[in-house]
Amino acid sequence: MLPVKSSSFSEAVVYTKIIDENRVLVVDSSTTMHYLDINTLNVKSAIKCNIVHFRYSSNVFGFSSNAKYFVVISSDCKESRLYDIKTKKIISKIDRHHGDVSCVAFDPQDRYMFSAGDDGKIFASDVKSGQLAFTLTSHIDCVNDISFSDNAQLVATASYDKNIHISSLSTMTLIYKLRAHSAPVMKLQFLSKQRLFSIDKNNSAIIWDTSNGKIITRLDGLHDDIAQVTLGDDEKFLFLATALGYVLVYDLNSYELISRRYIKLSNKITSINFDENNKHLIIGTDSGEFILYEIYLGQNHLTQLLREKNYVQIYAEVEKNPLLKYTETYIVLDTLWIKTVQKAKELFGKSDKKRAVGIFGNFVTIPSKKQVMNNLIKEYEEFDKFVLHAKHGKITLAYTLANKHPLYKETPLYKLMELNWKKSFMLAQKYMLEPKSADKVNEILAPYRGLSEKSKLIHALSTNAKIHRRFKIAIAQKDFKLVYELLKIHPFLKEYSEYDSLSKYADMLYVNSQKFIAKNDTHSAVKLLRVLLDFEDFKDEAKDTLLEIENKHKFFNSIRDNDIVVAYNLLDSYGDLQNSIEGVNLQKLWDDDLCTVNGHAFRGDAIKIKKNLEKYMKINSKNVPIANVFARCYITQLEVSTREKQEQSNIEKGIKNYILYYGLDDKIFTFFEQFKKNYPNSKLNLQSQTEGSISSWRPSMIVKSILE
Template sequence: MKLVNSKSVVQSVVLLQILDDNTLVVVDANTTVRYFKHDSLELFGGFKVGINHERYKSSVVAYSQNGEYLATLSADCRESRLYNTQSKQMVTKVDRHHGEASCVGIDPLSRYMFSCGDDGKTFAIDVKSGKLVFTLPHHADTINDIAFTKNANWVATASYDRKISLFNLVTMSPKDKLIAHSAPVIKLNFFHKNKLVSVDKNSSAIIWDIYTGKVLQRLEGIHDEVTQMCISGDEQFLFLGTTLGYILLYDLNTYELISGKYIKMVSPITALEFDVELNYLIVGTDDGFLMQYDIYEGEERLKELLKRKDFAEIHKLAEYNPILTYTKVYKLISNLWKNTFKQAKIALQNGDKNKAMLLFNQFKNIPSKNRIIQKLIKDYVEFDKFLNFAKEGKLALAYNLVNTYPVYKESKIYQALEERWKKAFVQAQKYILQPKGIPKAKEILAPYRGISEKTKFVQEILTKGEIYKRLKDAIGQKEFKICFELIKRHPFLKEFPDYDALMTYGDTLYIQAHKYIKENNTHSALKLLQVLKVFSDFSEEAQELIQEIQTKQKFFNAVQDNDIATAYNMMAVSEDLLETDDGVILQQQWNNDVMKANKYAALGNVQDVYAVLKPYMKIESKYTSLATIFGWCYIVQLETALEQNIPQTVLEKGIKNYILSFGLQDQIEDYFESFKKKYPASKLNFELLKKGAISMWRPSMIVKSILD
């Protein structure tokens, strides 16, 4: 791949990120921040933080998408820090970890800075106030990476304990940990609607479904330590950067390795970013370079070669840049090859080898195509023999050759043989259902007794005519459940035309159901899908579509009736609803209200928090989120009271009240350490206190002050 552009920043590149305004932010190992124009790499600004990072395999710095905040580890990794990029002032620092801080992150909505540590803890800090809001589920060992979905609904942490922890930021609730890696998990990235890719220290990569927690695929072909990853704008391609400077390329639809050496650098790859607008892959290296690559390099050249029908050069170009095979231009070439191949087979079936070779002439200089051509020519050497056997009625010999050369199945003569078989089979079926018709049926099917794949059907129809009659009756009465139970127990029924008619009917129902869904005629769609549930080929999808339609109907009805409690509760269990127009509006309203409430929570102002969040007090799915905000508000009250030298007994009562409402959390444990420093003689013992839990919190437990 050729460079589009490159720049040197001297020091190792530890972060590349394109912000909401299309500015490319580059942060180096000295935490020098530079702003570049994303298309030209023209430098137009920046500033220095001056923290030297000697280790940067994990995310030692993070930038908010709106460009307002920078998070970084300190040089000694004893703490993480949050800076306002406009004022260049530190907003807060997190020194709560027992051990070193290991990585940082800022969610895509620029609400929270996350500080992860060797102690397996992750603290979520409100970026505006710098206050601790909540913590993510703990790991048993160091956290190596943190990742977010684009819509900021999910956050995941990867750890040395070989587990991945998922947390829903909409409901503020944890999901089950993902367990399948046999080594420490070092990198994470979300893609599509519900997928996650993770890589461990042994270079094993896994694709997950985050809703089910199941492993979808293990990626092949990684033989080097993965240092960075990123995904293309259309989420079709995965790029993995390695210690040896290679970039591996994967197809995220098939999970196949496209290229193990897509790009090769002379230095370890330390940062990757994808420019969605330009389709550029941006690479940062350990020796301080940032480079742009056009992943569709050569597409214009491809068009020129297609006009000249220079297929050998097209093939070479596609080998040089395999992503070109995904372009519309290359699909035209692929279709041309398919059509040529089809016409050549027809020529060979007609005994015209010269015409076939003439058709293949434009592709013969392509090694991969030439191998296919030579195999086809070789396969058709005995086609004349097959033709003669078919014409002479030597069906067993003819079918034997078809088994040896499956390509013959595409010929007209084979299709004629199959048509003759079906007619004979249908004739035999009629006689089987007649009294004393078996001898005639045997006579009709006699020519097929020496053909292994036909013999079993011949034997079964002669002995199980009654079963076929039951199938016909069930189809006539539209008792489809009985039909498929019979077919499941007696596969020979698939040879009957009745089965073909049944499947055609299923296809028709499926197409019509999707048409109704597109037209928003859900009532008619549901009627058809209820029938399709019985069809084995459509059963699973029909069930899913029925559930999806019913859920959306209930959700839209709730929105129309202004029943926001039902609407939000449904959104909490269905990610699809969050993507509807109404879902986006409701979620945006919630996010805006939470931002307002957080401002008051940072001041310990319960009354104003309540005033903002009052519309949500009866929404069960919001209880955990509400508890998180009010819990933060009460911690602020306790911290303020400690600073104001409120009497020890009052503070102890506040601690007891907090634990009774929210249980033992990191926030109250950290506060208690500060309290003990000031009041070392306190006899307050957590183990003896009655404890609540955040999952059991209810709005009825709200009080104006936790100290009362």
């Protein structure tokens, strides 16, 4: 792949971001922010911070989506700093890590700045106030990466402890601890459709289902150390950049490796991003290269080649750029090829070999396609013999050839043979249920007795007439539980016509249920889905769909009845509801209220917090985030009391109360260090106090002042 544009900088490129249709941000290892014209790559402006980074495999820099703030790790990696871009002033610092800061990030809604460290801790600061808002569940080793779902409801953290934590940003609680990697987890990337990508130090990659914490699949073909990750073209592709300068590409629908060496550079890739507007892959390297690649480069030429029917050159172009397979032009050609092969099979099936070969036309000069044609010719060499046996009633010989050449089974002649078999078998079934009809049954089935696959069914028919009768009765009575119990014990029943009818009936129920759901006629859909619960192939999906419908009904009814307790509990429990208009509005109401009370918390005003959050106090899923707000509020009260030099005994009482309510968390440890500096004579021992827990916090524990 050749780049379409490139530029270079004197330092390593550690971060890139598309600002708008006209600008791209490039940040180098000295934390100089270069704003470039996306068309010319000319630098329009720059901001220098003079914070030099020597390690940047993890995110040392973050830029808010509203372009108002950035976060950066200090040169000595001891603190993370939040800046206002307009004023270029520091809003806040996080220096609470015991060890180095490992990575930083903003959530997609720019509410919080996150700082993760080598100590496994993850702190979240309120962007507007700069105050510490909450901490996520800690890892027991260094945090390597932070990723967020697009709707900003989930945050995932990867660690050297080989675990991934998925937490809710609504409830600020841990939802899943994912344990499947055998090495430190290095990179994460949320995907659409409730999925998460992760890769570890041994280059083992997993796609997770974030709705249940289970593995969807493991990716094959990874051998190099992955340095950076990004998605492209509306998440069709997963691009993985390696430390050796390669870019791998995966299809996110099939999870197949498209190319192991889509791009090859001579330097380590330190940043990778995607410009959806121009379909450009944006790459930065440790040598300061800034390069843009058009992922569909050559598609206009492909269209012209299709008009000229120059199929050979089209496939040659696709060899150069495998992503051209996803263009409309290639899809048209591929569809034409599939139709050509199918038409050739039909002609071979009619013994018209000359026309079958001729139909390949311009595809014959393509080696891979010619091979397919030659394979078809070879496969149909004995087809005339097959036809002869079938027409002369030599059923055993005809079926033997069909088993030897599976493509014969696609022909009308073979399908006619199978139809005759089914008719014969059905007729035999009918006579088998009548007394003294054994001779008639033997006569009907005699032509098929030499075939092993048919003989098994014939034997089962003769020895299991009673079971068949019971099977028919169960279907007639719509006792589908019994039907499937019989099928488990007696698989031969699947060869009976009743089973085919049963399968068609189940398919019809499913299709109609989906049509009713599409029309919002859930009442009719539920009736059909309840029947499908008895069908083995559909019961799991029917169960999940019924639960989804039930939850949606409860949710929308609770919205109608203004029952926010039920509404929020459902919203926080079921991710699908968060994508509804009502769910988005409800979440925004909570986010806005939380933002408001965070301001009160940083002023130590517990009364205003209680007043603003009163309507959420009975919602179980909100207990922890509300507790976090009050914890922050009470820490502020303790900090104010220390600054005002209040009585030592009063402050000590406040510390004891805090530990009783919230336990020994990072906030109280940090405050206590400052308290000891101001009150060196204090004998208070934190470890000896009666300790509570934020998880057991209840609204009844709210007080106006923690010092009371």
